[in-house]
Amino acid sequence: MFHLGLVPGRAWGALLCQLLRPPRTVCVRAVGCHGQVAEAVLTSQLKPHQEKPNFIIKVPKGTRDLSPQQMVVREKILDKIISCFKRHGAKGLDTPAFELKEMLTEKYEENLRLMYDLKDQGGELLSLRYDLTVPFARYLAMNKLKKMKRYQVGKVWRRESPTIAQGRYREFCQCDFDIAGQYDPMIPDAECLKIMCEILSGLQLGDFLIKVNDRRIVDGMYAVCGVPESKFRAICASMDKLDKMSWKDVRHEMVVKKGLAPEVADRIGDYVQCHGGISLVEQMFQDPRLSQSKLAVEGLADLKLLFEYLTLFGIAEKTSGEKVRTTETQVFVATAQKNFLQERLKLIAQLWDAGIKAEMLYKNNPKLLTQLHYCENMGIPLVIIIGEQEQNEGVIKLRSVASREEVTVKRENLITEIQKRLSES
Amino acid sequence: MADRAALEELVRLQGEHVRGLKQQKASADQIEEEVAKLLKLKAQLDPHESRQKFVLKTPKGTRDYSPRQMAVREKVFDVIIRCFKRHGAEVIDTPVFELKETLTGKYGEDSKLIYDLKDQGGELLSLRYDLTVPFARYLAMNKLSNIKRYHIAKVYRRDNPAMTRGRYREFYQCDFDIAGQFDPMIPDAECLKIMCEILSSLQIGDFLVKINDRRILDGMFAICGVPDSKFRTICSSVDKLDKVCWEEVKNEMVGDKGLAPEVADRIGDYVQQHGGVSLVEQLLQDPKLSQNKQALEGLGDLKLLFEYLTLFGIDDKISFDLSLARGLDYYTGVIYEAVLLQTPTQAGEEPLGVGSVAAGGRYDGLVGMFDPKGRKVPCVGLSIGVERIFSIVEQRLEALEEKVRTTETQVLVASAQKKLLEERLKLVSELWDAGIKAELLYKKNPKLLNQLHYCEEAGIPLVAIIGEQELKDGVIKLRSVTSREEVDVRREDLVEEIRRRTSEPLHIC
Numbered sequence: 001m002f003h004l005g006l007v008p009g010r011a012w013g014a015l016l017c018q019l020l021r022p023p024r025t026v027c028v029r030a031v032g033c034h035g036q037v038a039e040a041v042l043t044s045q046l047k048p049h050q051e052k053p054n055f056i057i058k059v060p061k062g063t064r065d066l067s068p069q070q071m072v073v074r075e076k077i078l079d080k081i082i083s084c085f086k087r088h089g090a091k092g093l094d095t096p097a098f099e100l101k102e103m104l105t106e107k108y109e110e111n112l113r114l115m116y117d118l119k120d121q122g123g124e125l126l127s128l129r130y131d132l133t134v135p136f137a138r139y140l141a142m143n144k145l146k147k148m149k150r151y152q153v154g155k156v157w158r159r160e161s162p163t164i165a166q167g168r169y170r171e172f173c174q175c176d177f178d179i180a181g182q183y184d185p186m187i188p189d190a191e192c193l194k195i196m197c198e199i200l201s202g203l204q205l206g207d208f209l210i211k212v213n214d215r216r217i218v219d220g221m222y223a224v225c226g227v228p229e230s231k232f233r234a235i236c237a238s239m240d241k242l243d244k245m246s247w248k249d250v251r252h253e254m255v256v257k258k259g260l261a262p263e264v265a266d267r268i269g270d271y272v273q274c275h276g277g278i279s280l281v282e283q284m285f286q287d288p289r290l291s292q293s294k295l296a297v298e299g300l301a302d303l304k305l306l307f308e309y310l311t312l313f314g315i316a317e318k319t320s321g322e323k324v325r326t327t328e329t330q331v332f333v334a335t336a337q338k339n340f341l342q343e344r345l346k347l348i349a350q351l352w353d354a355g356i357k358a359e360m361l362y363k364n365n366p367k368l369l370t371q372l373h374y375c376e377n378m379g380i381p382l383v384i385i386i387g388e389q390e391q392n393e394g395v396i397k398l399r400s401v402a403s404r405e406e407v408t409v410k411r412e413n414l415i416t417e418i419q420k421r422l423s424e425s
Numbered sequence: 426m427a428d429r430a431a432l433e434e435l436v437r438l439q440g441e442h443v444r445g446l447k448q449q450k451a452s453a454d455q456i457e458e459e460v461a462k463l464l465k466l467k468a469q470l471d472p473h474e475s476r477q478k479f480v481l482k483t484p485k486g487t488r489d490y491s492p493r494q495m496a497v498r499e500k501v502f503d504v505i506i507r508c509f510k511r512h513g514a515e516v517i518d519t520p521v522f523e524l525k526e527t528l529t530g531k532y533g534e535d536s537k538l539i540y541d542l543k544d545q546g547g548e549l550l551s552l553r554y555d556l557t558v559p560f561a562r563y564l565a566m567n568k569l570s571n572i573k574r575y576h577i578a579k580v581y582r583r584d585n586p587a588m589t590r591g592r593y594r595e596f597y598q599c600d601f602d603i604a605g606q607f608d609p610m611i612p613d614a615e616c617l618k619i620m621c622e623i624l625s626s627l628q629i630g631d632f633l634v635k636i637n638d639r640r641i642l643d644g645m646f647a648i649c650g651v652p653d654s655k656f657r658t659i660c661s662s663v664d665k666l667d668k669v670c671w672e673e674v675k676n677e678m679v680g681d682k683g684l685a686p687e688v689a690d691r692i693g694d695y696v697q698q699h700g701g702v703s704l705v706e707q708l709l710q711d712p713k714l715s716q717n718k719q720a721l722e723g724l725g726d727l728k729l730l731f732e733y734l735t736l737f738g739i740d741d742k743i744s745f746d747l748s749l750a751r752g753l754d755y756y757t758g759v760i761y762e763a764v765l766l767q768t769p770t771q772a773g774e775e776p777l778g779v780g781s782v783a784a785g786g787r788y789d790g791l792v793g794m795f796d797p798k799g800r801k802v803p804c805v806g807l808s809i810g811v812e813r814i815f816s817i818v819e820q821r822l823e824a825l826e827e828k829v830r831t832t833e834t835q836v837l838v839a840s841a842q843k844k845l846l847e848e849r850l851k852l853v854s855e856l857w858d859a860g861i862k863a864e865l866l867y868k869k870n871p872k873l874l875n876q877l878h879y880c881e882e883a884g885i886p887l888v889a890i891i892g893e894q895e896l897k898d899g900v901i902k903l904r905s906v907t908s909r910e911e912v913d914v915r916r917e918d919l920v921e922e923i924r925r926r927t928s929e930p931l932h933i934c
Contacts, residue, residue, distance in 0.1 A: 057527070057566055057795065059520055060550055065563055068515035068574070075516075087857055089834040089864035089883075091492035092499070096483050096595050097521060097552075097579065103481075117543040118552075121583065126484050128521075128542075139489055142481050150492070155521060159545065171520050183867030190850075191867075198857065312850040314858070 062160075062170025074173075077203065078153060081175050084199050085151035088191060090177055093150045095135035097157075101125040104134060116157045128157040132176045140180055147181030186302055190309035197315045210318055211275070214303055217284075220296025224289045225267035227260065234258045239272065247273060276377040277316060278307040283373060330422055332383040332401075333360040334371040341365075343386055347396075354415045356422075375401045382421060384414070432470050439463045486584065486594025492831035497819050498811075502577065502599075504626045505809060509575040509601055512619055517574050519559040521581075525549040531558050538582045552581035556600045556808075557791070564604060565795035570802055571605025577811075593812065602806030604792065610726055613759050613787060614733035616807050620763055620783050621739045623809060629817045631766040632782065634742055635699070637749035638727055639756045639786075641708075644720025645747070648713045649691040651684070658682050663696050666748035667764070671697055699746040702731040723758070730759060751784075758787035759805070765817075782817075783809045830884040835927045837885050838865045839876040841892040841902075846870070848891045852901070856889075859920045861927075863889075880906045887923060 059065060066074060082092075098118060104127050105112055116128040129135055132152045140148060153175045160170060177195060179188040193210060200208045218239075219232065227235050238254045245253075247269060254260040254268075271290070274280055281304050290296050310316045333348045344360050351358040359380070361371055368385070375383050385397040396414050398421075399406040409417045443459045483489060490498060509516075528539060528551050540552040553559055556576045564572065577599045584592050601619060603612040617634060624632045642660070651659050662678045671693055678684040678692075695714075698704060705728050714720050727745060734740045749762055763783040785807030792802035822829055838853040840846070846869045856863040864885070866876055873890070880888050890902040890911075900913040903922060914922045 057562055058524065059566075060522055060524055060548055063520035063522070065520070065566075066518040067567075068517060071516045071518060074518075086833045087860070087862045089832045089862065091831045092490075092495035093492060094490035094495060094498075096487035096489070097581070098484055098487070098595075100480075100482070100484060117545065119541040119543045121541065123583070124484055135489075138481060138483075142483075142489075143491075157521070159547070171522075179867075181867075184869045187846075187850075187865075187867040187869075194854065194857070309850055312847055313854045 060170075064169065078173075078175070080202050081199055082151065082153065084195055084202065085177050087198075088149075088177075088195055090149045090151040093136070093139065093152045094154065095129070095132070095139060095152070097155070098126040098128050099135060099138070101127045103138060104130060114158045114160055116159055130158060131156050132174050133178070136176070136178060136180075145180070149179045149181075151175070151177045186305045186309060190306055190313060193306075193310060194313045194315055197318050208318070212303065212306070214299035216295045216299030217290075217303070218299075220293030220299065221268070221271050221290060224293050224296070225271070226264040227268070231258060231260060235260060235268075239268070242272065274377065278304065278311075279373055279376055281307060283377075329357050329359045329378060329380045330382060331356055331358045331418055332371065332375045332380045333358060334366075334368060334375075334383050334385045336368040336385060336387045338365040340386060343391065347384070347386065350415070351418070354419075356415070356418060372401070382418065384418075429470070432466065436463065436466045436470060439466055484594075486592075488593065493829050494815065494819070496829050496831055497815055497822070501627065501811060501814055501818060505599055505623050505811070506575070506577070508619055508623050508626065511622075512573070512615060514573045514575045514601060517563060517576055518578065519553070519556075519563060519576070521579075522550040522552050523559060523562070525551045527562055528554060528558060535582075538584060540581045540583055553578075554582060555580050556598050557602075557806075560600070560602060560604075561792050561795050564792050564802060569604070570800075571607075573603045573605075575599070575601045596812045599809040599811045600806060601808075602804055604802050604804045606801075606803055610729045610733060610759075613805050614730055614737060616785060616805055617730075617734060617743065617761060618737045618739060620761070620785070620807055620809075621742050624763055624783065627814060627818070629765065629782070629814060629821065632742070632763050633744055633766055634739075634761055634763045635744050635746040635749045636727070636730070636759060636761040637746055638723035638759050640719040640723030640758065641727070641747070642750060644714065644717035644723065645695050646692070648717050648720070649695070650688040651692070655682060655684060659684060659692070660750040663692065663748055664750040666696060696748040699744050699748070701740065701743070701745065702728065702735075704745050705731060726758065755788050755791060756786040757789040760784075760786035761807070780813060781810060782813055783807060828884055832864075832883055832885075833862050834864050834883060834885045835862045836864075836887045836889050836923055837876060837880050838863055839873060839888050839890045840871065841873050841890050843870040845891050845893075848896065852889065852891060856920065856923070861920065861923055877906070887926060889919065889923075 101117065102125070104115060115130055118126040118128070132154060136150065136152065139145075153173065155171055156174050157171050160168065177192065179192065181188075193212070196210060218236070222232055222235060223229075235254055235258065238250050238258060241253075242250055251265050251269060255262050255265050267289075274283075276283075281300055284290055284300055285297070285304075290300075307316055331351055333344050333351070335344055341364050348358050348360050359378075361374065372383065374380075381401055383399050383401055385399060387397075390396055390408075394411050395408045396411055397406050398409045398414070398417060400421075439459065439462055443456065443463055446456050446459055522542060525541065526549070529536070532539070532554060535554075539554050542550040542552070556578060560574070560576065563569075577597065579595055580598050581595055584594055601616070603616065605612075617636070620634060643656075646656060646659065659678060659682065662674055662682065665677075666674055675686075675689050675693060678689045679686050700707075705724055708714050709721070709724050709728070714724075731740060731743070731745075734743055749760060751762070761784065762781045764781050785805070787803070787805040789801060789803040791804055793799050796802070836856060838849050838856065840849050849865050853863050853865045866879060877888065879885075886906055888904045888906060890904060892902065895902055895913065898913075899916050901916055901919050902911050903914045903919065903926075904911040905926075
């Protein structure tokens with residue numbers, strides 16, 4: 001049917017732009033029209049020449065028609081997504097566009113005002129479905145199913161303020177995949193992430209990153225930091241804005257607007273600015289404060305297991321935080337031995353004077369492993385390591401953090417070598 | 426114990442009371458009150474059940490499509506869409522609701538069947554009733570003068586499902602339309618060709634396409650002496666000829682609708698006729714009918730249509746039937762309806778009855794009504810009654826005892842011994858990355874028998890078994906689930922071997 005090859009960049013952009021084009025409006029006279037299916041006996045009492053007041057022809061606010069060009073793009077995308085779901089053995093499911101109002105309001109107290117209600121026309125009270133998850137839960141309960149791996153692709157409706165420019169509509173398509181059932185831990189969870197990666201890679205939208213966390217770690221973290229349980233939800237809501245706001249602003253909101261104690265906020269700050277791969281999980285296990293929380297330890301254990309499976313699935317690097325660096329440090333100055341603080345200070349000053357972005361740990365005698373972990377977490381590409389032997393020989397070890405390859409460089413050539421490496425990457 | 430029995434009795438009585446109220450159509454408030462009492466009683470009986478405060482069901486007249494039904498639906502849509510595309514149609518989509526005023530005044534008496542959305546402070550909206558009005562709106566909004574488009578989507582009607590068995594309030598429509606000014610009858614012929622191609626490909630049995638023309642009917646009624654005011658009502662009587670005999674129809678027209686008996690007889694002479702192009706020729710010679718300009722126009726176009734249908738090789742499926750009169754109001758030219766000649770039934774099964782599985786016609790006046798300059802955009806189209814077809818296909822598959830698979834998984838990655846989860850995860854990931862549809866059980870140490878059983882249940886054809894010895898030897902055991910034949914395949918050849926096996930033509934239903 002379709003050729004699922006590469007769409008040239010510009011063509012892709014043009015096609016995507018069409019998806020965001022606002023609907024045109026035309027002013028016409030409304031007169032009688034007709035329907036065509038044999039079952040519908042359509043009778044109109046209007047004669048063609050009868051005048052009706054003008055009204056604007058348009059689609060409802062927040063919705064749009066999809067032209068043939070837009071449908072081609074949509075079908076290609078949905079085809080790839082559904083193929084992936086099927087490849088993983090999911091069954092298709094479809095549910096009605098509306099549900100009993102009481103079914104939906106039970107689950108979405110906060111979002112009641114965003115739901116489209118149907119008019120009370122003498123029958124059941126109905127609302128348009130808000131997502132595909134509540135219908136799925138209803139389907140499972142109705143059919144008394146304990147296990148199901150299903151996908152559902154369908155439209156949902158929300159009376160949000162549509163910002164068409166940002167692609168936010170009131171009627172939009174959702175593509176859900178869920179695994180329901182009691183299984184051995186983390187295997188289905190790993191498969192969900194694998195599916196996400198397969199789909200995002202397959203759509204060729206560019207590099208992507210999947211952030212992973214665990215509710216228990218979050219709750220445990222808040223608890224050990226001293227967040228009162230009554231403020232959990234409120235703090236969560238603030239913390240969620242970290243992908244859009246800076247830590248400073250989020251902290252301000254929590255302390256000033258939500259009445260969180262500043263030292264508690266600072267403790268949280270220490271944690272939430274960490275991101276990394278499985279090494280971060282290991283690190284958190286060692287954290288003296290966090291390991292006090294039984295809940296957090298549970299979550300960490302499951303994440304550790306998850307990362308093992310993700311590695312077997314070949315996607316562990318897509319779930320680390322390395323692609324998004326928060327600093328631009330190029331070289332880290334490290335040592336394997338004690339009493340080398342002065343040397344590090346001298347060395348780092350030389351790097352700074354040469355305009356190289358460099359860091360070192362504010363510790364007299366840091367462990368090498370800790371320093372290397374730091375580099376990994378922060379995404380620092382190079383580390384120079386000095387020790388007694390190197391000092392006697394007048395050399396420095398220059399190591400690539402990612403590949404772990406090490407070379408020995410003469411002290412006087414160090415800066416040149418670093419600059420060469422940095423310009424190559 | 427006695428308490429529980431007494432409670433159960435109370436629950437039973439209250440349940441009956443509620444049912445009685447519902448049957449008597451008591452006030453909603455009263456019913457709600459009694460239901461609440463019932464739920465309270467039930468909660469006492471079983472405290473854990475009380476968490477569920479509402480009835481677990483889909484809204485009246487709607488249903489979920491289970492995986493099995495989805496599989497059937499997908500097959501049917503696949504056939505239909507392939508045909509539309511073969512004929513060069515584009516596809517569009519429109520929102521599920523329209524501005525209320527877009528739909529107002531379009532459906533006459535049936536307007537009361539429209540689902541309105543509650544006034545929540547914004548625009549007044551209604552769920553779409555069909556795909557034709559949205560189509561006309563789309564053409565007008567985009568100032569298009571021609572398009573060949575199909576649209577498959579659900580529409581919503583507050584029908585009373587009790588009255589007509591199998592009628593849903595939410596159901597799929599599958600429309601194809603050609604809009605634009607073209608040389609006569611060629612697009613019309615293509616619509617009929619598409620209808621025949623689809624119904625043949627679906628293999629739901631023999632079918633017949635009845636055709637007629639609005640102008641012929643108009644002309645015929647005119648020369649028979651039907652007063653203009655009775656036109657529509659006489660049409661609906663005549664239309665019943667496919668279900669009841671002429672005598673009954675005549676009685677209804679004369680007795681119930683006040684038509685003069687001799688007029689009825691004259692109508693009878695015509696409407697009981699059906700045939701091929703020879704009937705068209707015959708009517709062209711008819712002394713009375715040939716006096717009527719409209720009828721002549723219609724007959725002329727039908728003659729041309731038959732020529733094209735013969736060239737398309739489908740004239741044997743077409744019957745010119747003068748009793749075809751349904752859905753007549755806005756058709757301006759040819760109209761058609763496809764019926765199945767026999768529906769597959771088994772002992773104990775309810776026959777679906779005679780009903781149309783597709784219908785359509787030409788409607789030239791529609792878009793012109795939306796256009797501010799009254800610019801005409803002639804249209805001809807068809808609609809496939811897919812819901813009926815879903816049931817027929819489902820029944821047919823059941824009759825043939827064919828298993829409908831709900832997944833497309835080709836291989837299950839299994840392990841023969843314990844502690845092989847890692848290997849399974851690695852292997853299944855390789856298969857996914859190679860585009861092969863694969864699964865594994867979410868169990869660290871599943872029993873081989875359970876894994877094989879899972880394959881049989883789900884209809885998975887192959888299982889790739891990892892074993893300790895095989896790992897050392899660098900092979901995987903590839904087993905056919907049906908034949909139980911096993912062969913050792915080198916790890917590096919596995920993907921190719923699976924591809925080869927799954928591309929061989931299998932039994933297609």
